[in-house]
Amino acid sequence: MKKVICKSYEEMSALAAFTIALQIQSKPDSVIGFATGSTPVGTYKRLIEMEVDFSKVTAFNLDEYYPIKRDNPQSYCYFMKEKLFSHINIPVGNINIPDGECDEPVKECADYDAKLERLGGTDLQILGIGKNGHIAFVEPAENLPLATGLVDLTDDTIKANSRFFDKPGDVPRQAISMGLRGIFNSRHILLLISGQGKAEVAKKLFAGELSTNVPASLLNLHPNVTVITDGSTD
Numbered sequence: 315m316k317k318v319i320c321k322s323y324e325e326m327s328a329l330a331a332f333t334i335a336l337q338i339q340s341k342p343d344s345v346i347g348f349a350t351g352s353t354p355v356g357t358y359k360r361l362i363e364m365e366v367d368f369s370k371v372t373a374f375n376l377d378e379y380y381p382i383k384r385d386n387p388q389s390y391c392y393f394m395k396e397k398l399f400s401h402i403n404i405p406v407g408n409i410n411i412p413d414g415e416c417d418e419p420v421k422e423c424a425d426y427d428a429k430l431e432r433l434g435g436t437d438l439q440i441l442g443i444g445k446n447g448h449i450a451f452v453e454p455a456e457n458l459p460l461a462t463g464l465v466d467l468t469d470d471t472i473k474a475n476s477r478f479f480d481k482p483g484d485v486p487r488q489a490i491s492m493g494l495r496g497i498f499n500s501r502h503i504l505l506l507i508s509g510q511g512k513a514e515v516a517k518k519l520f521a522g523e524l525s526t527n528v529p530a531s532l533l534n535l536h537p538n539v540t541v542i543t544d545g546s547t548d
């Protein structure tokens with residue numbers, strides 16, 4: 315696990331955007347795994363400014379609330395359009411986000427995994443981390459899911475996500491989330507950590523101990539992980 319400590323959120327975002335741009339330059343038809351949440355917003359802004367050519371890129375997002383309408387401003391589908399996809403030249407047909415409107419979530423999850431497998435996994439997977447150590451919505455538990463699935467969000471996550479909703483009662487209780495197989499099948503994982511609130515979980519990650527109660531700690535097993543922090547967690 316490579317660790318890069320930046321001086322600011324802006325520096326972290328610039329470095330992350332540069333890493334993504336380099337990946338696309340060296341392989342224009344890269345499969346890139348995208349995350350939502352506050353952390354990568356600056357990275358996506360920089361990518362847009364850099365005018366990176368996404369015309370051959372395939373995007374594969376980590377997760378989506380369930381159920382949620384695609385045009386709900388809180389949906390991850392809406393978020394990705396607003397923060398990145400509608401500002402770059404990625405073909406709409408190359409964008410993959412779990413469908414929060416589907417009637418058959420079990421089938422949706424199986425199809426999502428099958429498609430990612432057919433593509434051979436992601437070349438680069440961008441990740442954020444929850445204060446409770448979750449990656450995607452693989453939440454702390456005794457047993458962690460390998461496959462994409464419909465997951466119950468923990469109270470901690472519902473609380474953390476409620477900042478984006480008008481009322482706590484509006485926060486979805488479930489999400490479709492990629493499992494560990496989809497994440498670990500990436501050839502390079504780029505984990506971004508920002509904000510003092512993540513200091514404790516960052517410490518656990520770097521301590522090098524594995525625990526399913528801190529799902530991100532399992533990233534220590536992956537051969538090619540780069541962690542970029544904004545410096546505020548040290």
Ligand code: F6R
Nearest residue numbers: 349350351352353442443444450
């Ligand atoms: C979002 C995702 C989540 C977030 C995590 C951190 O697609 O997979 O794991 O990365 O909850 O969110 P922020 O960046 O808002 O602190």
